[in-house]
Amino acid sequence: MTAAALLAALVLAAPAPASEGRALYEEGCVECHGLSREGVDGIGPSLQNVSQGTVDFYLSTGRMPLDKPGNQPLRRKPIYPPEQIAALVAYLGSDEPIPHPDPARGDVARGFKLYTEWCAGCHQVVARGGAMPRALIPPLLEATPTQIAEAVRSGPWAMPRFDAEQLDDRQLNDVIRYILYARDPDDRGGWSLGNVGPIPEGMVAWLLAGIALVLVARVIGKRLER
C-alpha cells in the first residue's frame, strides 16, 4: 500500500523519460494496440486517451500484456518492474493523474454501506470475488488502495466505471478502508471458511461433521457379518 503510494509519488515527482516508455511500448504493446496507439481492429483498444491510472492498473497488477487477445485479463505477477511501469505510464497516460486514495482517512462503517451498495453485487460482500456469465470477478484481497482507486475510476475490462459524481474521493477512501478491513474481518466465530457463506459450510457439515458422526456410528454399531 505505502509502496504503491510512494511509487505514485515518485512517478509524479520525476516522470521517467518518455523515450524509455516509448521503447518499451514498441517492444511489448504495439502488436495489439498499434504503432501510434490507435488500437488494432478487433484485437486491442486504442490507448490514445487513457488515464495514467488505467495504464498503471493494468501493468502493476500484471494484467497486461495479455498472453492472448480475448482472454480476460487477470491478476498475476507484473511483467515489468516498477521503473518500467512508471516509464510506460509517463509515455501512455493522459494528463489525468494516478489517483491517491488515503484509506486511513476513510470510515469503515460508511465504507461498508457504500461497498454494499456499489461493489458487493460483483465483488461479494466480503470482497471475496465472484462470477457472472463470461466474466470472473476478482477478489480484492491483493489489490492495493491505489489499484482499487484506479479500477473504480477507469473501469477495467468489463467493470463499470464510477466517477466522482457517483463516488467522490472521500467516499472512495471509505470504500477502500472497508476493503482493507474485509481482508481480515472479525471472524470471532472461529475458522472463517473463506468468508463466502454456505458452500464451504455445507462442505464442513458433510465432510467434517458427517464423516465424524458416521465414524461414531461405526464405533458404536456393528458391521455386517455374513
Add this chain to the structure above:
Amino acid sequence: MRRWLIALFVYLVAKRKRQPVFDEHGRIVEPKPPSPRAELLVVALLGAAAALAFAFVVVYATNANTQLFGLTLGGSLACLCAASVVTAKKLLPDEEDEEEYSAPAHPEEVEEIERLLDESGQTITRSRLLKLAAGGAGAALGAALVVPAFSVGPVLDTDRLFRTPWRSGRRLVDAQGRPIRVDEITERSFVTAFPEGADHKLIGSPVVVVRVPVKELDLPPGREDWAPDGRVAYSKICTHAGCAVSLYRSPNFAPQSPKRALVCPCHYSTFDVARGADVIFGPAGRPLPQLPLRVDDEGHLVAGGDFSEGVGPSWWGARQR
C-alpha cells in the same frame, strides 16, 4: 481434583466387590467378567468430562471466548461419548437377545371392529340423507373457519402487485436521496436510483440507470422517447426470482470483452440493456420492466411514467399491465 478422582475410584471398587447379588441360575442378564481397566478408563473419561465442563464455567466467568467455549463444552461431551462407548463395549454385558415380531395381522379383531361400527348404525334408516346433512354442516363450518384466513393479507387485491411509487415527473435520487443529474450517467457507469421521497424498500422502487450509445439502442416499439441520449432505466428487481440485479457487465473494448448486460447474482439471468433488457442467458422468462426517463428543466433525471410491465418476479398477471 485428584482426591475426588481417588474417592470416586474407591467408591466404584467398593461397589464392585458387593456385586453378585443374584445367583448364577435364573439370571436375566448374561454374566460378564469384570474389567477393572475399563472401569478405570471410564472413571478417567468422566473425570475429564467434569474437568472440561468446569473449564467451560471458568471461561464463562473470565474471558468468554467462543472458541474456548466450544473446545471445553465440546470436549466434555466428547469425553462423555467415549465413556458411554467404553461402558457399553467393555463394562456392561455385551449380550444379544431376541424377540418375536408382533403378529402381522389380527383378522378377528379387524372383523369385530367392522361389525361394531356396522351394528351401531343399524338403527338408522335414512343413512344417505344423514351423511349428506353431516357433510353439508362440515363443509359449511369448514368454510366459515377458512374465511378469516383472507384477513392475513390483501389476498384478492392483486392490483397491489402492480403498484409502484413511480409517477411521471418524479425525480430519480441515489441511495442518499440526492437527485441524479442526467450528465452523471456516462457510458460504462452504473447507478442505482430510487423515486424521490418514496420508501426505498418497496419492490417497485429501485431502478438501475445506465447509458448505451444511441446507435446501439434497439428498444421495443413505443419506447422511442424513453431513453434521453441513450440513458435507460430498468427495474432492479429480477423478473425471475426477485433478487436485486446488481451486476453490470460494461465492456471497455467491445470486440474482446463480453457483451454489455445487467446480471442477477442469484441465478445469473442476463439482460441486454440495449434491447429493452431482453434475456440473453439464464432462467428469467421476461425482460426487466423499463422505466421511461425524461430530463427536467434543471437537468435532473425524472420518470416519464410508470414501468412498462409489472415489476418483480413473474406471476399469473405479470404481463397484464
Add this chain to the structure above:
Amino acid sequence: MIRRLVRFLDERTGQAPLVRKLLRYVFPDHWSFLLGEIALYCFVILVATGIYLTLFFEPSLAQTTYRGSYEPLRGATVSHAFRSTMDISFQVKAGLLLRQTHHWAADVFLVAITLHVLRVFFTGAYRKPRDLIYYVGVALVVLAVLEGFLGSSLVDDLMSGMGLAIAYSVAMSIPVVGGNIALAIWGAPFPGAEEFSQRIYILHVLLFPVTIGLLIAAHLGFLVMRHHTQFLQRRETEQRVVGVPLWPGYVPRTLGVFFGTAAVLFLLGGLVQINPIWEWGPFETGLSTNGAQPDWYLGWLIGALRVMPGFDVTIGDVTLIPNAFWGGAFFPLLVFGFLFLWPTIERRATGDHAWHNLLDRPRDNPWRTAVGAGFFTWVALVFFAGSADRVFLQVGIPYTWQIWTFRVALFVMPLVVARLAYVVAREFAASELHPLREPVATVVRRTPTGGFQAEDGPSGQD
C-alpha cells in the same frame, strides 16, 4: 432401594410388566441404524439451543440504529431482528456459541436425515409394514428443510433477505393463485407487511418444531409397534428379531450417540464460523451480493432454478407458468413425490405385497439399487449445479459451459449411473464379495464364558 421405588411406581401405575418388557426391547445392531438416531439428537440440540436463542431474539422488522460494538456496522439502519442477532453474537456471553451450534445442528440434522433416507431406501426398509413410518419420515424431511429455511430467514441479513426474495418469487410463480398466495403469506408485496416477521417467527419457534416433534413421536411410535428391521446374519428371521436389549446394552450405546452428536455440534459451534451476519450486513430490497447461497439443504433448489433455460409459459398476456415455478416448486415436488410414491411403485412393479422384516443389501436387489442410484444422482447433479459460479471462480471452468454441461448431464448421467449400479450390484451378488472385505474369512467370536470359537466365514453362509 430400587425395588422400593419400582414397587411404589408399580402399585400406582400397574405398568411393571410393560416396563419389564421394554427394558428387554431389542435393537438390531448395525451402524447404519444409528443415522436416524443422530438426526433425532440433532433435533434435541436444535430445540435446546433454539429455546436459549428465543430469550434474546426480537422478531421485528421495525428499523433501528445499530449501536453495538461491531465497528463496520455502527450507525447502520437495521431491523430489530438483525440488531438482536448481532447482540446475541457480540454482547451475550456464549450467545455466539449457542447461535452457531444451533445453525450447525440444522445443517447436520439434514445431513443425518439424508444419510438415513439413503440407508432406508437402499435397504428396502420402507416396505410393508413400515411404509407408514416411511411416509411420516418423508414428511419430516420436507418440514425439516422448511424449518431450516424459516430459521435462517428470520435474521434479516443480506443473505437471508435474498433467500426470502426467492421464496416470495417461487410462491408468486404458482400458476393461477401464486399472487394471492404470496400476498396472503407476506401480507403485502415484497418485502411484506410488518407482521411477516412475526409470522415466520411463530412458525419457526412453535408450529414447525411442535409438528416435527409430534411426527418424530409418530415415526418412533410406529417403529416400536412393528419393531426394527434387521439384516439377515445368523439367527435373524422374518419372525424373530435379534439385537441388543435396551437395558443394559443399548442405553449406553445411544448415550454415546447422543454425546457424540452433541460433541460434534458444540465443537463446530465454537470452532467453525457459520453465517457471520455481521460480515453480510443488513438486507434491503435493492441490495444483493455475489456468491449468495442458501444453506446446503436448499442448494438443490438454487441449482434447479439456475439450470432452467429462460422462458415463462404464456398465452397472450397471461403468464401460465413463470420460470421460477420449475426449479422452486415443480422440481422439489417431483423429488418428494417420487419418495412418497416409491413404495407403491415398487409394490406395483414387483408384485411384492409381502411383509418384510429382513433388509436387503443393495446387491440383493440390483433393480432397486439402480433406480435409487439414478434418482439420487439426478438430485445430486442439480445440487452441484447450484455452486457452478463458485467453481468458475475457484477452478476457472466457465459458468455458461458448466450450466450447459449440467443440462445435458441431468438427462444422461442418471441413466449411466443406474446402469453402472445395476451391473456392480449384480457382480457383487454373484461373487458375494463385500467391497471392503476379503472374499474368504473366518469369524472368531468370543463366547460368553470368555473362550474363543471359530465360525464359518461369509462364503460358507448362503
